[in-house]
Amino acid sequence: MRRTIRQEGLVDQGLLSRLRISVIGDQGGLRDSFMSMGEQLGASVLSEIVRSPDFTVYLGDEIVPECDCNYTRVILLDDGVRLTQDRKATTGEPSALQKGGFATIGAALAWQEILRVCRAILPVEIAKKYVTVNLRIDPTTLGEIHDIERDMILEAGDGSEIPFSVLKRDDGTGHKLIRARLEQDHELTDSLLNSLSFLRREMTEEGSLPSEIELRLPRAHGALSGSGIIAGVGGLGSWALDTLIKSFRDSSSSGEQTELSIIDPDLNIQIHNLNRQVLYKEEDLGMAKAEIAKHRLENSVDRITVTSYNEEIGTGSLQMLHDVVVHNGDSSEDISWAEDLDLLHGGSLLDEDFPEMCRASDFILCGVDNLRARAILCGISSEIGIPMINAGAQGFHGQFDLFTEGGSCMLCRYGLGVLSQSGPMSCQEDGEVPFGSIVTSTALFGAIEGLAMISILADGPSSLDEWPSQISWSGRKNTISVEYTPDFGMFARIFDASDDHSKHIREMVLGGLQEDSNEESVTSDMESS
Structure with missing residues (x-):
């Protein structure tokens, strides 16, 4: 199977592989991030100035000559990253904790700009071939x-x-x-499909207009310490952990007093994972994602403590945690009825260690591949009063959510419809919800999740209170929008204003209440783990 097969319903892979891309300059690791991402995309990058490139990327303070050509600048700021054609724009100096994450974001936005301007994006996503x-x-x-x-x-x-x-x-x-x-990926199939194109009758110029993007996040300082749960280490979770590894490296933090629990049920890293899940290599094929992610962290950060679980977090996890937190006692009676309803998917995690793991955590980072599991994780974070860092990426769309105490929750923000989607949303796999996936979206939102995690773990003057509650991205236009109101949610009116979020999530999930057939619902974009 080809590495790029999961993105071939989104881009013209033949055109992408033929593009002549020139990258000039560097700043804070931008060049390495850009080159690595190009390899994952299956693109060819020319590191020097060449005659008549299809697109040129200028990094940092590199001077852009006057020319009638396709280009963009990527510059790191003190507290963010900017994509611009402004020749006079100046760079900043991000903190050592955030530099690697901002470099990943800048590389992802630059590659998306190349795909747009060079018309490598297909006019419609082909979810399955x-x-x-x-x-x-x-x-x-x-x-x-x-x-x-x-x-x-x-x-x-x-x-x-x-x-x-x-x-x-x-x-x-x-x-x-x-x-x-x-x-797809069968010789007979490819010989036919590669000769076909599904195009608009009339092409528009909208997609080729240059983008101007500036994403700023609160600056983080200090050493990293604390504990957290990483649920899902696929497309999103792997980039979040890569961002954390770079943060430890660049800040010279030792990893001491940092404890992470990695949870992912996927026991089989596959070849198509390698073009967008940054932690894994060819020698990892056939291995469990949680175990390899643990290995990468331990090899990269000297004194970090990592525990891995090849498990899922399910409904029983939420029920057990509630019983232990509320009653401070045994929850075996409550779990037994859940088992009868076949609601438990947590396996060995559903023991006395799981509530203690949650109560010792400073955050939950969510990279799982179905909406119902995200709602359950949101209920767990609300139950114990810690932030949930959430993101989803599907094709050329994505969003980041930060759920904090006193703010919104998955159900308030996206509606009861999230509870009905319990099957994995996976890239072009029958029997699941098929969609294409590409590294520009997974790297972008995984890095943002990683930077939010760093803000929580940093012992310097950084605060989640200043973070956006939601960041949305439209890749076809390469635009970003930011929402700062923590309690916004178009479905919040459904619930009793006096309820806390853990209560109505628990009631909806455990009680099996169904959404009214006429009720409007919104679904959050997912990336498969």
């Missing part, structure tokens, strides 16, 4: 063969066998239909 082959046969010509599926094979040109089904034709002919489905 496959080819259906139909062969109408006359079974009377088969002679002694009566069981077609047992006695016949459908063979590809390379000798491989292709599964097929047999359908009857109700037209009196006695004919049967042999139907086979060829998935």
Whole structure:
């Protein structure tokens, strides 16, 4: 399977691989981030000035010559990152804690600008690609063969066998239909699909207009210490931890008195994960994500303490935590009814260690792949009064959410519809919610999550009170919008104003209440872990 297969429903991979991209200058690790991300995208980057590049990226204070060409500048600020064509814009000096995260954000926005301006973005997202082959046969010509599926094979040109089904034709002919489905990344499928393009009849110029983006976040200082739960280390969680690793490296923090619990049920790192999940390498294929993420952290940060769990956090986790926090006692009776309803997915996490883990944590960082699990995690964070750092990325859209005590919650912000989506939202996999995924979106929002985590762990004068409560991104226009009101939520009116968020999340999740059929709902974008 190709590394880039999950992004090929979003971009013209052939065009992207042919683009001549020049990157000039450097600032605070921007160059390394840009080059690494280009490799993940399957693009070719020319590190020197070349004649007639398709696009040029100028980093930091590098002087931009007067020219009629496609370009952007990426500059790090004291407290953020800027994407601009302003030749006079000046750089800043981000803190050592945040420099690596801002460099990742800048690289992601720059690559998205290249995709837009060079028209490598497909006009519509293709969530799934496959080819259906139909062969109408006359079974009377088969002679002694009566069981077609047992006695016949459908063979590809390379000798491989292709599964097929047999359908009857109700037209009196006695004919049967042999139907086979060829998935993307099959030689026959690719030979056909690569010759097809699904385009607008009339192209517009909107997508090629240059973007001006400035993202600022509260400056963080000091050493890093504290504890937290990382739920999901796929596209988002891996970039959040990469941002944390760079923060430890650049600030020379030792990792002492820092404890993380990493939770992810995915036991099989696959080849297509490598083009957008930054922690994993080819030698990790087939390994559990939580265990490899733990290994990367421990090898990168000397004295950090990391525990990994190949588990899911489910409904029973929320119920147990509530019982222990409220009653300070055994919750076994309450859990038993949940087991009868087949609501538990937490496995060995649902023991006495899980509530203690939560109560010892300073935050929960959410990178899981379904909305219901996010609501449960939000209920857990609300129950114990710690922030939940949440983000979602789907195709060229994404958002970051910060849920703090006294603010909003998943249900208030996105509606009861989040509870009905319990299946994984995964990149182009049947049996799940299919969508394309690309590193520009996962790196952008994973890095923002990582920077929020750093603000919590930093012992200097940094505060989540000054952080945005939501950051939204539209990749097709490469624009960012920011919301600072912590308690905003278009669905908050549904709930009793006197209720705390943990109560109505718990009641909705554990009580199995259903959303009214006419109620409006909003879903949060996801990236698969």
